[in-house]
Amino acid sequence: MKLLKKLGNDYATLSLVSGRKVYGERLKKIDGKEYRFWDSYRSKLSAALTLGLNNMHFEEDSTVLYLGAANGTTASHISDLVPKGIVYCVEFSPRAMADLYPLCKKRKNMVPILADANQPIQYAHRIGQVDIVYQDVAQRHQADILIKNAKMFLKPRGWTYLMVKARSIDVSENPNKLFNIIINQLRSTFDTEEKLKLDPYEKDHMCIVSRLRKTIR
Numbered sequence: 001m002k003l004l005k006k007l008g009n010d011y012a013t014l015s016l017v018s019g020r021k022v023y024g025e026r027l028k029k030i031d032g033k034e035y036r037f038w039d040s041y042r043s044k045l046s047a048a049l050t051l052g053l054n055n056m057h058f059e060e061d062s063t064v065l066y067l068g069a070a071n072g073t074t075a076s077h078i079s080d081l082v083p084k085g086i087v088y089c090v091e092f093s094p095r096a097m098a099d100l101y102p103l104c105k106k107r108k109n110m111v112p113i114l115a116d117a118n119q120p121i122q123y124a125h126r127i128g129q130v131d132i133v134y135q136d137v138a139q140r141h142q143a144d145i146l147i148k149n150a151k152m153f154l155k156p157r158g159w160t161y162l163m164v165k166a167r168s169i170d171v172s173e174n175p176n177k178l179f180n181i182i183i184n185q186l187r188s189t190f191d192t193e194e195k196l197k198l199d200p201y202e203k204d205h206m207c208i209v210s211r212l213r214k215t216i217r
Ligand SMILES: C[S@@+](CC[C@H](N)C(=O)[O-])C[C@H]1O[C@@H](n2cnc3c(N)ncnc32)[C@H](O)[C@@H]1O
Pocket: 042, 043, 044, 067, 068, 069, 070, 071, 072, 073, 074, 075, 090, 091, 092, 093, 096, 115, 116, 117, 118, 136, 137, 138, 139
């Protein structure tokens, strides 16, 4: 049974918890199994897929560190993609955590962690080594946060998905210049495998997929 399906122009994930919507998404039964449509206007990973992302490295038993989980829209689809794995959901907003916490209670592979992604030491005792770090924090120092977390938690040659929001770095600077700065910052630690602008789904955003380099350890 495929965990990710293309249905017309959209993607959908095989729901880990049948009969439950997370953010009002459409549900569809196929061969007795329920799929949740993955809205590309609500999730940057879905936008990237719709725009032709080649690097999807979520396996059914992957462990994922998700930084900036918010109320769990994208994290819930990743949870569908890794039914035998774990998604550690780091979020520092108590307001977002109020939505995330009950969602995690219903999904056995999502773990809520109220903490600042800038301070990985805050949650180091809660998680082990992970296969993937997914980050969508819309912060000025996005590359530093990713590097810090990857050095601490990512397995050798593990994958990272960084959703860059240019306007969180500098509202007045040309987004392309900011994307290049971020890609250069990542060079010390990662091999960047793919980069995709997310227009028209998310203006001035880029999805950067990288792999931890062998030589940084
Ligand atoms: C754009 S939203 C994330 C949307 C979410 N990734 C999704 O697709 O469903 C960014 C989130 O990152 C959180 N955030 C920003 N800085 C953070 C930090 N330093 N540590 C943890 N969470 C942070 C914000 O509170 C916000 O909920």
